[in-house]
Amino acid sequence: MLGSIERMVFLRQVMSFFARMFVTAAIRIAVAAVCCMGIWFSWKAERADSLFREDTPESLRAAIKLVPDGWQYYMRLAQLDRDHAHGLLETALKLDRYNAQAAIELALQDESEGNFGAAEKLLLAAFSVDQTYVPRWSLANFYFRRDNIPSFWAWARKAADMPTENMGPLFELCWHVTPDAGEIAKAVLNDDRDLVRQYLSFLIDKDQLDALATVAPRLVRVGNPETDRVFLLEAVNRLVAANKGAGAYGVWKSMVDHHWVAGDLTVPNNGEFNREPLPVAFDWSLPEYPGLHSWPGSSGLETEFTGEEPENCIIAEQYVTLAPGRYSLSYSYHTTGIALETGIHWQVFDAKTGTTIAESDALSSETQAQKSWLFAIPKGVPMQRLRLAYQRTLGTPRVSGTLLVLSTKIQANTER
Secondary structure (H helix, E strand, O other), X not given: OHHXXXXXXXXXXXXXXXXXXXXXXXXXXXXXXXXXXXXXXXXXXXXXXXXXXXXXXXXXXXXXXXXXXXXXXHHHHHHHOHHHHXXXXXXXXXXXXXXXXXXXXXXXXXXXXXXXXXXXXXXXXXXXXXXXXXXXXXXXXXXXXXXXXXXXXXXXXXXXXXXXXXXXXXXXXXXXXXXXXXXXXXXXXXXXXXXXXXXXXXXXXXXXXXXXXHHHHHHHHHOOHHHHHHHHHHHHHHHHHOOOHHHHHHHHHHHHHOOOOOOOOOOOOOOOOOOOOOOOOOOOEOOOEOXXXXXXEOOEEEEEEEOOOOXXXXXXXXXXXXXXXXXXXXXXXXXXOOOXXXXXXXXXXXXXXXXXXXXXXXXOOXXXXXXXXXXXXXXXXXXXXEEEEEEOOOOOOOOEEEEEEEEEEXXXXXXX
């Protein structure tokens, strides 16, 4: 009896040992199989990507055979194999129903084949899964091509609500609908500063300067002076160069009112020369010449003449926009070593034609002098240049000495 029990225990131990051996072997085999399958699928994916990068119809078809669910392979093959593009795009969309780009490409295919309803449905489906700029832009394009102007404006506005770094094509499309810059601004502009800035650049490219003057103050309201100040100063100069004085001054005034620039609205701006001039037409331009140097400071504008300066040169100049009427320029100055009637004058020019409107008496005074010069602006001269200039008087040597202008101010003269 005891021997029988010992045999049974022994058999059970043997069976348990072989069971453990079997399970261990089975696990090892399963792990090995999984590893092999992982290696196989990894190789297929890597090989498919390698074929994709070869970027030929043949390599893409081979990639699809290896990885049939790689939607991106169908997308690229559709671009290279236009004869089968429709089916390839349909497959890509079936593999990834959230693939907005596949829906858009398929919509273009349907539209080119005259299936306008199907194309519209696909574009709207693309927008439903991807509400970024491209689906909005694609719908605006579609309705433009279909001459559905109300829907075009609706989607153009939606596209503008999510601007990209290059909104020029959208503005160009709007321009084809209506070359009315104001209507475009009303239809698509919002308070996104990048959008407004890009629209202003578009207007400059189109030479729509009146519209530029109208829209530019909007950038002052929504923009950032640190990043947009220089752009708007250049816009002001562009308007001045085109003799758009009222528009230029309107933009300048908006910048001053919103403290975008250290300027004032007196005429001339920076009349005491105590600030470094800004690079804008409504501040002082101080040209440098051999033999003539000027520098502003707390005491005013100091100019040194060495006697080697040109016989005709500008000391300081600024654009102003004075309405027709009578004015007085009050200025305080003194000179050192500059004789009487040697050719330093205040002048006012027509900014458009360069015609001299008025010229003051020559500046020369060894003591501080307070002067008032009367002049008149005729009709038809919307913008002027106020200039302090030197022109050597015949029979005199070139000036050698210093000029200090402490202050300048133009006021309307109501005296009769």
